[in-house]
Amino acid sequence: MSHDQSFLADCRARLAFDLLANTWNSVVLWALKDGPCRPGALRGRIGGISPKVLTETLRRLECGGLVDRRAYGGSPPRVEYGLTALGRTLLAPIDAFGAWAFEHGDEVMAARERYAGEGGDPPPP
Amino acid sequence: MSHDQSFLADCRARLAFDLLANTWNSVVLWALKDGPCRPGALRGRIGGISPKVLTETLRRLECGGLVDRRAYGGSPPRVEYGLTALGRTLLAPIDAFGAWAFEHGDEVMAARERYAGEGGDPPPP
DNA sequence: CAGAATCCTTTACGATACTG
DNA sequence: CAGTATCGTAAAGGATTCTG
Numbered sequence: 001m002s003h004d005q006s007f008l009a010d011c012r013a014r015l016a017f018d019l020l021a022n023t024w025n026s027v028v029l030w031a032l033k034d035g036p037c038r039p040g041a042l043r044g045r046i047g048g049i050s051p052k053v054l055t056e057t058l059r060r061l062e063c064g065g066l067v068d069r070r071a072y073g074g075s076p077p078r079v080e081y082g083l084t085a086l087g088r089t090l091l092a093p094i095d096a097f098g099a100w101a102f103e104h105g106d107e108v109m110a111a112r113e114r115y116a117g118e119g120g121d122p123p124p125p
Numbered sequence: 126m127s128h129d130q131s132f133l134a135d136c137r138a139r140l141a142f143d144l145l146a147n148t149w150n151s152v153v154l155w156a157l158k159d160g161p162c163r164p165g166a167l168r169g170r171i172g173g174i175s176p177k178v179l180t181e182t183l184r185r186l187e188c189g190g191l192v193d194r195r196a197y198g199g200s201p202p203r204v205e206y207g208l209t210a211l212g213r214t215l216l217a218p219i220d221a222f223g224a225w226a227f228e229h230g231d232e233v234m235a236a237r238e239r240y241a242g243e244g245g246d247p248p249p250p
Numbered sequence: 251c252a253g254a255a256t257c258c259t260t261t262a263c264g265a266t267a268c269t270g
Numbered sequence: 271c272a273g274t275a276t277c278g279t280a281a282a283g284g285a286t287t288c289t290g
Contacts, residue, residue, distance in 0.1 A: 101141030
């Protein structure tokens with residue numbers, strides 16, 4: 001890789017981190033990787049996300065050009081969300097984390113238990 | 126990649142996302158990539174982080190086994206934080222995002238401006 | 251200088267109810 | 271069913287002060 005120390009000052013770097021710095025952005029992007037999807041089905045794929053927060057998250061991603069929204073009029077309304085080309089470019093980096101979690105997730109959980117056991121009584125969130 | 130749809134249900138996956146789902150974890154990890162560092166210097170490398178939040182973040186990462194803390198007694202106290210072996214394994218995935226930001230960050234910012242201009246007046250955070 | 255303690259503000263998130 | 275509106279809570283982040 002090729003970033004120098006000013007990396008953290010670069011606003012694009014901050015933008016990338018900020019994109020992930022919330023509970024749902026990456027999860028929703030990930031849930032869309034298998035193709036466009038209606039909001040209801042999305043909630044099923046994800047689990048534990050309220051309709052309101054899902055809508056907010058999708059708007060945020062749409063605003064950033066990562067997700068696009070297609071509305072087919074009618075009643076009941078039918079809407080589908082899918083990744084844009086730009087959004088798809090984020091899948092590989094996200095997947096790198098997924099792979100990391102499968103390899104090292106246990107170590108993190110073990111470290112936390114060790115920390116809790118060693119008298120690090122107030123284990124920070 | 127090799128994750129099936131149950132990926133999102135796997136608690137290790139959630140753990141990985143949660144590690145990034147806050148403003149500072151990834152930034153601090155990244156700032157430590159060039160070697161161990163004292164808190165004061167870390168704040169300089171990062172910029173915009175308060176001492177309190179830096180300490181909290183370091184504790185959190187230490188608890189997860191990603192960072193270790195070495196205290197050399199004395200007065201004034203001298204402390205250094207550095208990545209553990211486990212922490213270093215996270216650098217590659219984080220860097221994937223950094224690289225992504227350099228390639229596509231402009232597109233996201235452009236999309237946001239477009240969105241704001243098109244009457245998407247309330248541009249969500 | 252490290253960092254704990256305190257106080258305060260903001261906001262992310264959740265639950266619920268309502269509209270088209 | 272999609273989406274908005276409203277309310278409430280919990281937590282994150284910031285500023286400040288104080289200590290060893």
